[in-house]
Amino acid sequence: MTRYRLRDEPGVAVELLNLGLACCSLEVEAAVGSGALASEVGTERSPDSTVLLVSGTVTHALAPAVLRAWERAAEQGPVRVLAFGACATSGGPYWDAPSVVPGVDALIPVSRYVPGCPPGPDSLIAALRREVA
Amino acid sequence: MSRHGVIALIPEDCTSCMLCVRECPAWCITLESHTEQVDKADARRPRTINVLDQFTIDYGLCMYCGICIEVCPFDALEWRGDVDYSTVSRVDLDQGMDILAAWG
Secondary structure (H helix, E strand, O other), rough: OEEEEEEEEEEEEEEEEEOOOOOOOHHHOOOHHOOEEEEOOOOOOOOOOOOEEOOOOOOOOOOHHHHHHHHHHHHHHHEEEEEEOOOHOOOOHHHOOEOOOOHHHHHOOOOOOEEEOOHHHHHHHHHHHHHOO | OOOOOOOEEEEEHOOOOOOHHHHHHOOOEEEEEEEEEOOOOOOOOOEEEEEEOOOEEEEEEEEEOOOHHOOOOOOEEEEEEOOOOOOOOOOHHOHHHHHHHHHH
16 A cells, blocks of 8 residues: 555545556556656655555456455545446456456445546546545 | 547437447447438338437446547547546446537
8 A cells, every 4th residue: 555645636645555456557657657646655644535446357366355455444444446447347348257347346335437448547647636635 | 648538429420320339349339229211202212211319338348449439430429528537436437329429
């Protein structure tokens, strides 16, 4: 789990739990690389928001790990879940595959869906801002 | 950083030919239409046209590949808007004709 600060909302610290399960996670790294998300290391201040970012295909094999990550975060306080990309939203191009969960909302409550395959880093920032600001 | 926005429909240009529906790799487009007979005085056989009833894109499945836009013979689909599109509910990603035509 990494803590970030949104560049355009400097007052808001977001604890981002990045569940990068497939290629969408590269867009998350691109968002960090673009400077729109500044990582915050070693601050004592508790985060304003905790966001569980599910980016990528949720397979049945990974489902228990996703559920556990959410449960662990939810024990600490309220968690917002971002379903980032078509796979996390609906199963995406693999919705009919028997090994794929057709959307992470079958496991955990999702607060926002970001469409795209993949959505770009700017879509991630826009969705994060809507969610936490 | 500027990329594609969303895919918009121009309903009056759509002939319900189904090419986009069939070419879509994500199977995210649904199209409903019916045929109507056209009265033409000099027609030697009954002439019909397709009338579009409903056109939806499920953005929960859409890969934004743009194949539907490329394949449309009548340019009834186009890129529009910006990248800030997300919803708080899954069903809201399934957009019907009215919204596809209106968003800017």
